[in-house]
Amino acid sequence: MKLGIFAKTFEGMEPAAVLQSVADAGFACAQYNMACSGLTPMPDTISTEQARAVGAAAADAQVGLVAVSGTYNMIHPDIAVREAGHRRLEELARHCAEMSTGLITLCTGTRDPVDQWRAHPGNDLPDAWRDLLQAMEIAIGIAERYGVDLGIEPELANVVNSAQKAHRLISELGSPRLKIVMDPANLFEIAPLSEQRSTVSAAIDLLADHIVMAHAKDRNPDGSFATAGKGVLDYAHYLGRLRAIGFSGSLVTHGLRADEAAGVAVFLQGILSEGSAGEK
Numbered sequence: 527m528k529l530g531i532f533a534k535t536f537e538g539m540e541p542a543a544v545l546q547s548v549a550d551a552g553f554a555c556a557q558y559n560m561a562c563s564g565l566t567p568m569p570d571t572i573s574t575e576q577a578r579a580v581g582a583a584a585a586d587a588q589v590g591l592v593a594v595s596g597t598y599n600m601i602h603p604d605i606a607v608r609e610a611g612h613r614r615l616e617e618l619a620r621h622c623a624e625m626s627t628g629l630i631t632l633c634t635g636t637r638d639p640v641d642q643w644r645a646h647p648g649n650d651l652p653d654a655w656r657d658l659l660q661a662m663e664i665a666i667g668i669a670e671r672y673g674v675d676l677g678i679e680p681e682l683a684n685v686v687n688s689a690q691k692a693h694r695l696i697s698e699l700g701s702p703r704l705k706i707v708m709d710p711a712n713l714f715e716i717a718p719l720s721e722q723r724s725t726v727s728a729a730i731d732l733l734a735d736h737i738v739m740a741h742a743k744d745r746n747p748d749g750s751f752a753t754a755g756k757g758v759l760d761y762a763h764y765l766g767r768l769r770a771i772g773f774s775g776s777l778v779t780h781g782l783r784a785d786e787a788a789g790v791a792v793f794l795q796g797i798l799s800e801g802s803a804g805e806k
């Protein structure tokens with residue numbers, strides 16, 4: 527697996543400086559965010575020059591861009607907000623080739639009108655699923671036009687809040703453009719170690735054929751998020767299950783401070799090396 531990090535972990539609005547920081551911290555790849563180019567995360571307009579600058583910076587830093595963040599609230603209660611998200615997604619997709627990436631990560635959304643990462647009781651109602659299907663069909667159409675893939679991840683606060691719902695979505699839409707980003711810390715809040723391991727294993731096994739990227743963050747004992755390696759997540763188990771299904775893609779960490787990045791790279795590489803040694 528290749529180690530990566532969210533580019534916006536590092537301060538800066540110039541892609542060259544940000545991606546060099548990624549390399550300096552010991553990471554081979556990054557998930558990019560247009561905020562690192564001095565734009566909003568989902569810009570209304572991206573110029574050819576701005577997009578090419580990202581691709582050139584990645585090449586100069588020898589950092590692979592495994593994805594670009596394209597999150598917006600796909601089931602926002604205001605249809606106009608959803609439509610604006612679709613337009614911005616198309617603008618992002620239009621420039622992916624110039625940025626040297628072929629994957630856009632999405633947020634399946636919530637009925638919360640303010641925060642796309644906050645849970646809402648309406649997320650489990652049939653109309654939320656109907657709206658998600660409609661939004662995903664639009665997004666898949668965009669992906670097909672520009673030759674990119676779309677990555678979703680089960681997230682407790684969103685409408686796709688379990689591996690089972692992610693599998694259902696993929697089955698109902700039937701598009702090879704729809705992929706999975708696996709983040710085990712999004713599958714539980716507080717759970718005994720045995721239950722955590724069971725949940726993570728079941729999710730990876732169910733979604734194995736669709737996992738295109740893995741994320742790495744952690745959970746504190748109280749259920750809040752933590753930096754990878756600083757919480758209760760059993761990383762040896764997680765990475766071992768990914769290895770068992772033959773996953774060899776990118777492991778991208780996020781939810782950490784810039785001054786923690788180098789240490790997290792060492793931690794993750796250590797777990798990966800131990801697992802590889804154990805197979806010999």
